[in-house]
Amino acid sequence: MPTPPKIVGYAAVAGKKEGDGPMGKCFDRIEPDAYFGKETWEQAESTMQKETLELALQKSGLQAGDIGCICAGDLLNQCIGSTFGLRSFGIPMLGVYGACSTMAEGLLIASVLAESGAASYTAAVTSSHFSTAEKQFRYPLSYGGQRPPTAQWTCTASGAVLLEQQDGIKGGVCVTGACVGKIVDLGVTDANHMGAAMAPAAADTIVRYLQATGTQPSTYDAIVTGDLGVVGSTLLCDLVMKQGYDISKVHHDCGVMMFDAKTQDTHAGGSGCGCSASLLCGHFLPLLQQGELHQILFTATGALLSTTASQQGESIPGIAHLVELTRLHV
Amino acid sequence: MPTPPKIVGYAAVAGKKEGDGPMGKCFDRIEPDAYFGKETWEQAESTMQKETLELALQKSGLQAGDIGCICAGDLLNQCIGSTFGLRSFGIPMLGVYGACSTMAEGLLIASVLAESGAASYTAAVTSSHFSTAEKQFRYPLSYGGQRPPTAQWTCTASGAVLLEQQDGIKGGVCVTGACVGKIVDLGVTDANHMGAAMAPAAADTIVRYLQATGTQPSTYDAIVTGDLGVVGSTLLCDLVMKQGYDISKVHHDCGVMMFDAKTQDTHAGGSGCGCSASLLCGHFLPLLQQGELHQILFTATGALLSTTASQQGESIPGIAHLVELTRLHV
Numbered sequence: 001m002p003t004p005p006k007i008v009g010y011a012a013v014a015g016k017k018e019g020d021g022p023m024g025k026c027f028d029r030i031e032p033d034a035y036f037g038k039e040t041w042e043q044a045e046s047t048m049q050k051e052t053l054e055l056a057l058q059k060s061g062l063q064a065g066d067i068g069c070i071c072a073g074d075l076l077n078q079c080i081g082s083t084f085g086l087r088s089f090g091i092p093m094l095g096v097y098g099a100c101s102t103m104a105e106g107l108l109i110a111s112v113l114a115e116s117g118a119a120s121y122t123a124a125v126t127s128s129h130f131s132t133a134e135k136q137f138r139y140p141l142s143y144g145g146q147r148p149p150t151a152q153w154t155c156t157a158s159g160a161v162l163l164e165q166q167d168g169i170k171g172g173v174c175v176t177g178a179c180v181g182k183i184v185d186l187g188v189t190d191a192n193h194m195g196a197a198m199a200p201a202a203a204d205t206i207v208r209y210l211q212a213t214g215t216q217p218s219t220y221d222a223i224v225t226g227d228l229g230v231v232g233s234t235l236l237c238d239l240v241m242k243q244g245y246d247i248s249k250v251h252h253d254c255g256v257m258m259f260d261a262k263t264q265d266t267h268a269g270g271s272g273c274g275c276s277a278s279l280l281c282g283h284f285l286p287l288l289q290q291g292e293l294h295q296i297l298f299t300a301t302g303a304l305l306s307t308t309a310s311q312q313g314e315s316i317p318g319i320a321h322l323v324e325l326t327r328l329h330v
Numbered sequence: 331m332p333t334p335p336k337i338v339g340y341a342a343v344a345g346k347k348e349g350d351g352p353m354g355k356c357f358d359r360i361e362p363d364a365y366f367g368k369e370t371w372e373q374a375e376s377t378m379q380k381e382t383l384e385l386a387l388q389k390s391g392l393q394a395g396d397i398g399c400i401c402a403g404d405l406l407n408q409c410i411g412s413t414f415g416l417r418s419f420g421i422p423m424l425g426v427y428g429a430c431s432t433m434a435e436g437l438l439i440a441s442v443l444a445e446s447g448a449a450s451y452t453a454a455v456t457s458s459h460f461s462t463a464e465k466q467f468r469y470p471l472s473y474g475g476q477r478p479p480t481a482q483w484t485c486t487a488s489g490a491v492l493l494e495q496q497d498g499i500k501g502g503v504c505v506t507g508a509c510v511g512k513i514v515d516l517g518v519t520d521a522n523h524m525g526a527a528m529a530p531a532a533a534d535t536i537v538r539y540l541q542a543t544g545t546q547p548s549t550y551d552a553i554v555t556g557d558l559g560v561v562g563s564t565l566l567c568d569l570v571m572k573q574g575y576d577i578s579k580v581h582h583d584c585g586v587m588m589f590d591a592k593t594q595d596t597h598a599g600g601s602g603c604g605c606s607a608s609l610l611c612g613h614f615l616p617l618l619q620q621g622e623l624h625q626i627l628f629t630a631t632g633a634l635l636s637t638t639a640s641q642q643g644e645s646i647p648g649i650a651h652l653v654e655l656t657r658l659h660v
Contacts, residue, residue, distance in 0.1 A: 080639045308406070
């Protein structure tokens, strides 16, 4: 982008299990109550998303009225986590749906909107909640369904990013590139094996970006995916290697990072829109800001299934959107 | 927009009931089989969306590989109408969710992407299907639930638009302006009265656009909404009038236009993402192309409810996104 938008605010909120994990210290707030003080899990998720945006605004010194457009979405049917979470702000909103790739998709659209001059400030926010996702996609929690080793654990977490339009490069952490994902479907039908369903999409997007920019994996301090989990991450590195790129030294997956699988019983790792969003905002953006990282590719991955599609025997299409983040010097 | 993207292709496909209505002649294709030759209604909706995009590509002489990004969404949980409809094209996809406002939202994002130089061609597509919507949001069709007079009828229809990035204004029908909607919620809780839930959002967006551009309703040949229906349209004109603008002479609502309520038993009118999308592509874009219209505001409206939110007693937030379409002369 000729005048890349600058990231001027971010925040991450997570639930208790995420707070107890290896990344626990990176979140702005850990909420011990799964209901976030509300009566239903859906209200809890909306409240979490609302609080995350409020925190990002507070930390940046901006007001809701400064934000010209926010891109938001989540996993719930009709994206109600975002609708009811953002209803009170009065910010023009573009609803996005990319399953767990939502933060990269929202950040991509918000960046293009800021760069186009449509608004001085734009934003992206997303969330996921373990209990709303289990209820909607899997089994009632009280049923206690068994999870195979390839299953992932939907994180209770949220992340929000605020972007500023620049009229010249002034330095700071900026969105310097992006790549819109293609739907890739190699026929995986096991909803407990989503890392395998999404890895080919992540490989497609990462390889297309490396080819288009003429860069190598070593150009970047980190190539981050979210959320392939342990199994999907191995598949990704293999698939990318087959196309001539070794990303194994710089690859980090938010699903793998979020939990200690051995002690937290999370099998293949974390998932959910909030997993990569909260680690972007709680971990990677601060490291970029502090200069410990210079340039990363943030590639959030989504599995575009629904219960209806799965019940009709459909396979699980994957998608992965990529955003390049660079700490620019004045 | 400094170099407004040009609309270089469009197509509309509709079902039998829509084809039997007063707008029947405007569609590129009317499909008499509600299943579109498939086994489930969800597969039918995906097939319809696929066929609509194929028709738009055919009519414009473009190939799927020419399209750098497509913005797509629908009413189904996790937007599976779009995912499975577009899976085979290999076009980079941004999933959007705006309920029945999806065509305006998709067109807005696709326009900004084209204008930003991200791609030479972008696209927007959406769909709705009476039977998938009834099944998901209301009652099993075989139940034969009674519909109150304020209820609307979800259209089986789809529309697709293709946009070209211009490096100078070359004339033709272009996207010359846009306004992102805000969530507006005045507390309506009746899911059979969505026109009332959405009218305040449409009023907010239209008034903000008129104020921001310093234009009057008479500036435009048509201010199109979709889909407020008969009741919501009256409310809209009243709400806008209270803020000093009389749009009654130029206002047209796609939900009102789609059916003959007296003979087609559709009560307050049509609805669904495909309603305004198919009338945009089947009716308004051809009139702009032929020079019978010069400039219109296309304001698609969405009700951001889900069955879960309604069952928890939540009200119905509305949103309306606006796109200004102008026939420019060289």
